[in-house]
Amino acid sequence: MAGTTDIVIVGGGLEGLAIAWSLAERGGVGVTVLERGTLCSGMTAKSSGIVRCHYGVPSLAAMARDGAEVFSSAEQILGADVGFRRTSYIVGVGEVNAASLRANVAMHRELGIEVELVDHDAVAQLWPGMRLDDFAAFAHEPGGGHGDAYLTGMAFAKRARELGVQILQGTPVEALRIGPGGDVIGVELGNGDRIDAGAVVLASGVWSPELAGPAGLDLPIRPQREQILLVGTGEPLRDVPVFSDLVNLQYFRGEPSGELLVGNSDHSSPEFADPDGYSNRADPGFVEVNIGKLDHRLPAMPDPRIASSYAGCYDVTPDYNPIIGPAPVENLFLAVGFSGHGYKISPAVGKLAADLLLDGASSEPSVDAADFRFERFAEGRPLVSRNPYRGAGEMR
Template sequence: MNGNGNGHRSAGGNGHRPAKLRGYSAWSLVQHGLTRGDWPRTWHDHDLRDSYDVVIIGGGVHGLATAYYLARDHGITNVAVLEKAYIGSGGSGRNTAILRSNYLTPEGVRFYDRSVKLYENLAADLNFNVMFSQRGHLTLAHNDASLRTMRWRSEVNKHEGVDSDVIGPDEVKGLVPYLDTSPDTRYPILGALYHPPGGIVRHDAVVWGYARGADAHGVHIHQQTEVTGIDVSHGRVSGVQTTRGRIATRAVVNCTAGWATLISDMAGVSMPVQTFPLQAAVTEPVKPFLDTVVVSGTLHVYVSQTDRGELVFGASVDPFASYSIRGSLEFTEGVAGHVLELMPALAKMRLLRQWAGLCDMTPDYSPIMGPTPVEGFYVDVGWGTYGFKAGPVSGEAMAATVAHGRPPEIIAAFGLDRFADGRLVGEKGAAAVGH
């Protein structure tokens, strides 16, 4: 399924900018809308080659971003992105698209801050409106222990140059007047970690933008192409088996989120990852009133409002490992009750739909990135609930890893070998909601 874009593809590059994509005038847009004229393809269908320099498994934001930066920054354009369904059909299309960098560990803060900075310029970089709205991010504290954690995170953030501070109930009320900040509630709001650079983005626009950018640089995007095996000979990757035939390659990047362990097992690489469903829901649209993202770890809920007026709700991962992406009544009842604890005025709003995605959880709640014991097999997995916000920096870092054969400093702490060496990067305290 190819998306519709707003520019023509042309050959050639422009330094570190994507290949030039000619835009439409306002009048030509009206003409296209009235006449239903044929729009140019945002990305293109290609025959599957017998070999590629790099094969990326997973057509979500991580896989597409890796392909884009491989081509743009390193000139490696003989790249295939393989997606068993359609691009963005996995975790990239089943998330709440919240962006932030107010994490707990110095390694995590530096990493996610780089991603936020890339997001800030992504629309201009890709010449595609990704609808990034930096509206601020509030993590509420309902007890003394939570407040201490917020102060701890705030100090780590400030030390790494990230805008983040603890504010009191009055300031919280000023930012979100509809929050119940009275002291008589069941879960009183004692304060919050306020992170102004945080916000939301249009997740499908990010996927389409990276797909168009990668395609413009010559990358082949193959949808409806499922990987069935990975060939390993004498300790290194030699090819990939797919439902459309075999591809010879000496570099494979696993960017498959919830299916990470199944793909890694094909290469003989064991991953300390479990897959859990993560559910979300959206309401009917109403007049915009919620300017910031609001998170409560105690109540296991977070809420933001889209530009169209819907409220998007999320919660913690389901308490059991599964590959199910069906919603549950238990989630709906729980998230509705918790939201009403925070904002009772929403009682009459109606939920329109709910969905679930798959989260690949590691023991320390940090990703696994970089090379593996199988030469030429790289992983970008273990994202849990953090994956979408890390798309740009992950693509940039994994592209550098493949191009140079070693991970850059920004992801050095996230290697697979840390579990054997006991060098964990514990980010559970910075989870948006409890896990």
């Protein structure tokens, strides 16, 4: 069987579905999404769902700003609940990073992000019982919080289908099809069927390099395993602010269940893994280190205990920032390497990709499409924070 469409999106996770939704909102093009399993069943389902705008790269901060606006109005925009809870977001730093924090907050305000520097007393009111004496400064985003990546991806899919997008599950892509001139002309499916397309969007996360390689494209993406703990604190913690602890290099937030989701912000010694064959449980050493950090930060927890744990893989690039834009292979578009930023910026990723695919330029003045170009690595011009944090630069 052979089919034809304007744009094929390989990957039915959060980013692929955000792009499908945005293209459908623009109208005038036929879009087909191909997912090898079920929608959002890969790394999307492992996302922590943090919503924050605190980045040292202005384009990323602006994309997170626009993402938060979509999440907070999802019922009206997407016609579905995405599990967003506006609990606010706090980041705390030590003295070595206080100047960077103040510079980032000033930059965020220029972008129209609601954020303020707050003192120890204000944080103590927002997070009672937290040890704060080793922090030098804090920033607070009232519009931050957390959502559910699976629900968000399914909401993108629902709206995209309503607007005419074809979404096929259980449809693995075996290879990109290359024409006589070296350009991409479509995809070949696992069952031997072909789909011809004017453009192919590669949005398959940690699995993207194996598809890009045979087309002559070496994607600088590695699967970095990240572990998550769910901690019962002895009392429900549902609507506390998301907290980024850049002294202990840890983050945590409340779960709808009342447990505390605890993650890692120390990427100095990354663990790379097989995305189809890694342990889905936290290692004993990770548990010991992170519970120690949590005990230090929240000493008043009445009865802390591990409720559960899991792990996922970030699709990381050398600069820990995404690649969004045309590949150096004609008719191939990349939306890969999200490096842990994917949830919060996903609505803006959809919009930027649709702009570039249909118009060749970003329509959002504060989002510079050139920041995310594939060629930056070969040029030796990685995308890095203007105001990096010592010890936590990779994810900021």
